Amino acid sequence: MRALEPTDLGTALDVITSVRRVNKRLRRRFDDELYELGLSYAQVEALILLRYDGNLHAASIARELRITRQAAQRLVDKLVAGDLVERLPRDAGVIGLRITDLGCSRLELVQRALSETYRRLERLPRDLRTRLVQDLGSVERALARPLDGDYW
Numbered sequence: 001m002r003a004l005e006p007t008d009l010g011t012a013l014d015v016i017t018s019v020r021r022v023n024k025r026l027r028r029r030f031d032d033e034l035y036e037l038g039l040s041y042a043q044v045e046a047l048i049l050l051r052y053d054g055n056l057h058a059a060s061i062a063r064e065l066r067i068t069r070q071a072a073q074r075l076v077d078k079l080v081a082g083d084l085v086e087r088l089p090r091d092a093g094v095i096g097l098r099i100t101d102l103g104c105s106r107l108e109l110v111q112r113a114l115s116e117t118y119r120r121l122e123r124l125p126r127d128l129r130t131r132l133v134q135d136l137g138s139v140e141r142a143l144a145r146p147l148d149g150d151y152w
Contacts, residue, residue: 015139026117033113037106038082042067046075047107050085050099057094079103 004017030041039047046061056064062072076097079085084103088096099107121129 019136019139029117030114033117034110037109037113039106039110040075042075043079043084044107044110046072046079047084047099047103047110050097051104051107054098055096057096061097 004013007014027041034041034044042065045065049061049064050056058072058076059069061076062069065072065075067075076085080087082102083100084106085097086100088098124132
């Protein structure tokens with residue numbers, strides 16, 4: 001047995017090691033597949049949010065993506081600079097955001113770019129994918145900050 005090889009015991013280190021390995025593979029695939037589109041996966045997630053909810057602002061994107069408001073603002077600034085998102089006039093002190101036609105077109109290209117990753121994951125049995133999503137949700141909740149320190 002190698003020191004960082006997950007065991008059948010399901011220890012905390014096993015969970016961490018397994019999740020990190022999958023995360024590294026996904027990040028590598030996303031980096032490779034999205035490179036030519038000039039987008040990060042976080043930017044893709046923001047575009048998806050804006051496409052399906054036209055009434056968002058940077059703070060709501062931060063909550064949805066579980067990042068700080070400052071990180072969300074930088075992400076939005078990059079999307080605005082790329083003409084993928086536009087800022088709307090202030091409404092009750094809040095600056096809304098809207099995905100542009102170019103942003104929608106870019107999302108279509110993203111779907112094509114990620115199609116091989118989607119295909120590979122969809123080859124897994126549906127019950128395994130469902131259970132994996134549920135189990136990872138449990139892991140996320142177990143690691144969540146206490147309510148008084150939560151920033152999303």
